[in-house]
Amino acid sequence: MTFFEVVFYAFSTLMVVAALGVVSARNPVHSVLFLVLTFFASSAIWLLLEAEFLAITLVLVYVGAVMVLFLFVVMMLDINVTRMREGLMRYAPFGIAIAILLIVQMVMVVGPEHFGLQAFPVPESHAADYSNTKELGRVLYTDYVYAFELASVILLVAIVAAITLTMRRRPNTRYQKPSAQMKVLKEDRLRIIKMKSETIEPENKQ
Amino acid sequence: MEWLFSLAPDFMVDFWNWLPQWIQVLAENLLYIVLIMVPLMLCVAYVTYAERKIIGYMQVRLGPNRVGPKGWLQPIADAIKLMFKEVIVPTNSNKFLFLFAPILTLGPALAAWAVIPFFEGVQLSNLNAGLLYILALTSMGVYGVIIAGWASNSKYAILGALRSAAQVVAYEIAMGFALVGVLMASGSLNLGDIIARQEGGFMSWFWLPLLPLLAVYFISGVAETNRAPFDVAEGESEIVAGFHVDYSGMAFAVFFLAEYANIILIAALTSLMFFGGWMSPFGSMADHALLGDGTHWFILKTMFFIYMFLWFRATFPRYRYDQIMRLGWKVFIPVTIVWLVVEAVMVVMQVGPWAVDTAASVAGA
Numbered sequence: 001m002t003f004f005e006v007v008f009y010a011f012s013t014l015m016v017v018a019a020l021g022v023v024s025a026r027n028p029v030h031s032v033l034f035l036v037l038t039f040f041a042s043s044a045i046w047l048l049l050e051a052e053f054l055a056i057t058l059v060l061v062y063v064g065a066v067m068v069l070f071l072f073v074v075m076m077l078d079i080n081v082t083r084m085r086e087g088l089m090r091y092a093p094f095g096i097a098i099a100i101l102l103i104v105q106m107v108m109v110v111g112p113e114h115f116g117l118q119a120f121p122v123p124e125s126h127a128a129d130y131s132n133t134k135e136l137g138r139v140l141y142t143d144y145v146y147a148f149e150l151a152s153v154i155l156l157v158a159i160v161a162a163i164t165l166t167m168r169r170r171p172n173t174r175y176q177k178p179s180a181q182m183k184v185l186k187e188d189r190l191r192i193i194k195m196k197s198e199t200i201e202p203e204n205k206q
Numbered sequence: 207m208e209w210l211f212s213l214a215p216d217f218m219v220d221f222w223n224w225l226p227q228w229i230q231v232l233a234e235n236l237l238y239i240v241l242i243m244v245p246l247m248l249c250v251a252y253v254t255y256a257e258r259k260i261i262g263y264m265q266v267r268l269g270p271n272r273v274g275p276k277g278w279l280q281p282i283a284d285a286i287k288l289m290f291k292e293v294i295v296p297t298n299s300n301k302f303l304f305l306f307a308p309i310l311t312l313g314p315a316l317a318a319w320a321v322i323p324f325f326e327g328v329q330l331s332n333l334n335a336g337l338l339y340i341l342a343l344t345s346m347g348v349y350g351v352i353i354a355g356w357a358s359n360s361k362y363a364i365l366g367a368l369r370s371a372a373q374v375v376a377y378e379i380a381m382g383f384a385l386v387g388v389l390m391a392s393g394s395l396n397l398g399d400i401i402a403r404q405e406g407g408f409m410s411w412f413w414l415p416l417l418p419l420l421a422v423y424f425i426s427g428v429a430e431t432n433r434a435p436f437d438v439a440e441g442e443s444e445i446v447a448g449f450h451v452d453y454s455g456m457a458f459a460v461f462f463l464a465e466y467a468n469i470i471l472i473a474a475l476t477s478l479m480f481f482g483g484w485m486s487p488f489g490s491m492a493d494h495a496l497l498g499d500g501t502h503w504f505i506l507k508t509m510f511f512i513y514m515f516l517w518f519r520a521t522f523p524r525y526r527y528d529q530i531m532r533l534g535w536k537v538f539i540p541v542t543i544v545w546l547v548v549e550a551v552m553v554v555m556q557v558g559p560w561a562v563d564t565a566a567s568v569a570g571a
Contacts, residue, residue: 003228027300029356033303033353036349052333052334052335052338053335053338056335056338056339056341056342057338057342059342059345059346060338060341060342060345063342063345063346064341064342064345064346064348064378065345065375065378068345068348068349068352068371068374068375069375071349071352071356071371072352072368072371072372075352075356075364075367075368076368130334131334131335131395132334132335133334133335133338133395176528178528178529178532
């Protein structure tokens with residue numbers, strides 16, 4: 001077994017174990033952290049394919065931003081684990097049946113005869129100065145520019161929709177206006193007056 | 207490695223050649239890692255000393271001056287004290303995650319040094335996507351904070367963790383955009399190439415054409431490291447010490463180390479991206495021993511930015527939380543987007559120091 005294969009199998013095993021952890025962990029926060037580990041392992045496998053841009057972007061976008069927000073939400077949820085597990089045995093046969101169906105389908109589509117090592121020889125490795133990032137950028141902004149721009153517009157629409165759905169202005173809430181707060185001058189808030197200093201008479205002292 | 211062989215006795219050279227190749231590669235890389243890590247950890251220790259001393263002088267105090275001559279041994283004494291203190295794991299906390307969180311904070315801050323070029327060709331890994339790698343790793347640091355807050359099973363800790371998570375996610379976007387500006391100016395994600403593009407002395411470094419991005423990057427860097435004036439994640443006056451309120455002994459010390467390691471990293475990155483890294487400010491004297499290019503310039507620039515961090519802490523009062531969010535989302539991100547557009551126009555119109563080179567490299571790709 002070459003070093004390359006050792007690395008591949010190490011990260012594949014890690015990924016499968018972590019993926020199992022996602023569905024089997026009792027605590028939802030642990031599930032999220034297992035998912036992070038799964039992303040890491042898959043990004044390492046992408047690195048083996050010399051797809052460094054995709055691998056690092058996976059970590060940057062999914063691990064660095066999306067999963068942080070996931071974790072954020074999951075931590076705030078008050079999940080009653082025992083109640084969620086109540087029907088586990090009752091639904092287990094259905095779940096297993098569906099899982100077997102999915103596995104059969106996936107083996108039929110991406111089974112070893114279609115995706116085996118024989119069907120896909122090792123891709124040619126590139127020279128050291130080959131930049132995966134540059135190649136991807138060139139393809140995205142030339143050959144697939146319309147599809148790419150379309151995807152970005154759809155994403156923008158999704159962002160706008162999400163914001164309009166969640167944003168509501170309640171009339172009675174008082175907001176701070178930082179720009180107004182910053183524009184305040186000393187003259188607006190402070191009045192300096194001239195007056196005689198006041199003294200307390202000694203006999204008033206108690 | 208060759209000069210090491212010339213020094214070593216014959217039997218050691220024979221032993222080395224007898225070793226399998228993967229062990230040789232592993233040993234060589236481990237040696238380089240140690241060569242980077244040991245000075246870095248010493249720097250981290252002495253940045254804590256510098257911080258106490260500098261802020262002390264700024265506040266007309268003396269700072270630590272008891273341990274060793276002028277207090278120079280203070281960080282060592284602190285380290286020994288923290289090592290021998292008990293690490294208390296709170297009951298009902300998640301023990302594994304509680305102890306794992308500090309490591310998760312420190313790890314990315316140290317791993318990012320793998321791609322930092324100290325001089326032309328002197329770096330652990332000459333990664334093509336070095337800039338992306340650094341962005342990915344700096345975005346990892348927030349996990350340690352969130353997990354620490356959650357695993358502590360304490361209200362204050364989780365409040366601090368939530369504040370930190372929201373803040374880091376907000377500022378990361380501005381930081382990423384600022385680095386996109388650097389990427390556009392240099393036409394490369396490779397840190398060595400980014401420095402090479404800034405050749406020619408003080409006025410040709412990227413700080414001048416990318417001045418707004420420099421400001422956004424550095425201030426976001428301060429916010430990312432949870433340093434004053436953005437240290438609401440710790441917020442002593444409201445939430446005691448935030449996410450690390452339940453930590454003690456070495457577990458706390460690792461958080462502390464991570465904070466300073468992150469400061470050094472952000473300072474080093476600022477000097478790499480905007481101030482030419484190891485380039486000399488005197489472009490015409492590039493071959494001079496002292497005034498010419500060299501690692502000492504990189505260290506000097508990094509030290510200057512570390513000093514800025516300490517200076518900020520002594521100068522500014524803490525931001526209010528909503529002001530931090532406003533600054534991140536409503537000020538910095540628009541500023542970066544506007545400047546990216548300006549930069550794109552400059553590149554297309556061939557204005558600016560980089561324009562011709564970049565256009566040529568894009569066309570040639």
